[in-house]
Amino acid sequence: MNGSPQPGSHLSTPANMADVAREAGVSIATVSRALRGRPGVGEATRTRVQAVAERLSYVISPEASHLSRGETGRIAVVVPLLQPWFYATLVSALVGHLREAGLDTLIYQVDGAQERGRFLAELPARRKVDAVVLAALPLTPDQRDRLDLLGVRVVVAGGRLRDLPHVRVDDLAVAHTAVDHLVGLGHRRIAMVRTSDTDETPWEADLQRARGWRERMDHHGLGPVEELLVTEELGPRAGARALDRLLALPDPPTAVFAYSDELAAAVAVRAHERGLRVPEDLSVMGVDGHPVADLLNLTTVDQHVAEQAAETAATVIALVRSRAADLPGGVDPVAHRHDVVLDHTLVVRASTAPPSA
Numbered sequence: 001m002n003g004s005p006q007p008g009s010h011l012s013t014p015a016n017m018a019d020v021a022r023e024a025g026v027s028i029a030t031v032s033r034a035l036r037g038r039p040g041v042g043e044a045t046r047t048r049v050q051a052v053a054e055r056l057s058y059v060i061s062p063e064a065s066h067l068s069r070g071e072t073g074r075i076a077v078v079v080p081l082l083q084p085w086f087y088a089t090l091v092s093a094l095v096g097h098l099r100e101a102g103l104d105t106l107i108y109q110v111d112g113a114q115e116r117g118r119f120l121a122e123l124p125a126r127r128k129v130d131a132v133v134l135a136a137l138p139l140t141p142d143q144r145d146r147l148d149l150l151g152v153r154v155v156v157a158g159g160r161l162r163d164l165p166h167v168r169v170d171d172l173a174v175a176h177t178a179v180d181h182l183v184g185l186g187h188r189r190i191a192m193v194r195t196s197d198t199d200e201t202p203w204e205a206d207l208q209r210a211r212g213w214r215e216r217m218d219h220h221g222l223g224p225v226e227e228l229l230v231t232e233e234l235g236p237r238a239g240a241r242a243l244d245r246l247l248a249l250p251d252p253p254t255a256v257f258a259y260s261d262e263l264a265a266a267v268a269v270r271a272h273e274r275g276l277r278v279p280e281d282l283s284v285m286g287v288d289g290h291p292v293a294d295l296l297n298l299t300t301v302d303q304h305v306a307e308q309a310a311e312t313a314a315t316v317i318a319l320v321r322s323r324a325a326d327l328p329g330g331v332d333p334v335a336h337r338h339d340v341v342l343d344h345t346l347v348v349r350a351s352t353a354p355p356s357a
Helices: 017-024 028-035 043-055 062-068 085-100 112-122 141-150 171-184 204-219 238-247 261-273 291-295 305-321
Strands: 074-079 104-109 131-135 153-157 166-169 190-196 229-233 255-258 283-288 299-302 339-342 345-347
Touching: 017 028, 017 043, 028 043, 074 085, 085 104, 085 131, 085 305, 112 141, 131 305, 153 305, 166 171, 166 305, 171 190, 171 204, 171 255, 171 283, 171 299, 171 345, 190 204, 190 238, 190 261, 204 229, 229 238, 238 255, 238 261, 255 261, 261 283, 261 291, 305 339
Parallel strands: 074 104, 074 131, 131 153, 153 166, 166 339, 190 229, 190 255, 255 283, 283 299
Antiparallel strands: 299 345
């Protein structure tokens, strides 16, 4: 008896595709198609190949699978910051969904105009990934133009940019919902608190929420009064500084709509430090659906970040895995996913109430 492995015997080295083909009595190409779910293989043959592969503990290496499809198997996710809850939650969920699809993730943090400019000048993700996800990334007009040089599919998460596929909530409607809630409680002096990046590059969500605040205040005949729109540099004390400025006005607001739950929490804490009661003296609400809003009993507009991540991942996977040439008429299977707008939800808690007499 020679030392060659017999059909069904235990292989001393990991099985390869040739071993599966030999035992199943088919070609290597047939094994490849059968295990990848490709057409051109009869159901009986596919079942036999799968059974042999299972018996030999053979699995297709992710690298080989990606290479066979002309993919790298990697997705780049570009964020301005990782510390804020929105970005941390979005990226964490996105990485998980992509991993389930067999895709690895490269994270690029580009904090500030200089880092964003360097990233788009050097294009480190070019030819290294199958797609790039821009997570609510503020860009100048020149930086937006350079996106075409990436040479890969680009998906925007948490905002909208040019005509690129994107997944978001309607930030204009988010602001409308917040202002309508506060007006419905009887407030007339409603401030908006926001933050800016240090280089003042526009953030799409911020622009839309500020616009929505103005529109709805005007709709209700309440202004808007620009002195009630306060912008502070991004940081943990931004909300405190903003409230101090508002309380210094001759006619301070009775309610504050904050750009984010983290900012709303800082406003509420500062109000307590200043001897104000929330909501008796000042109503406070934010946007996100952050756990801290639940902890501090803050009213919020939940933008369902985890769902945004899931939809972004689905869009990316469909873009990467589809080839127009394989489809009748070259139809793009994700054309209907070009603009995914998720619903937002008003969550009313104890931080908002009618203004005191």
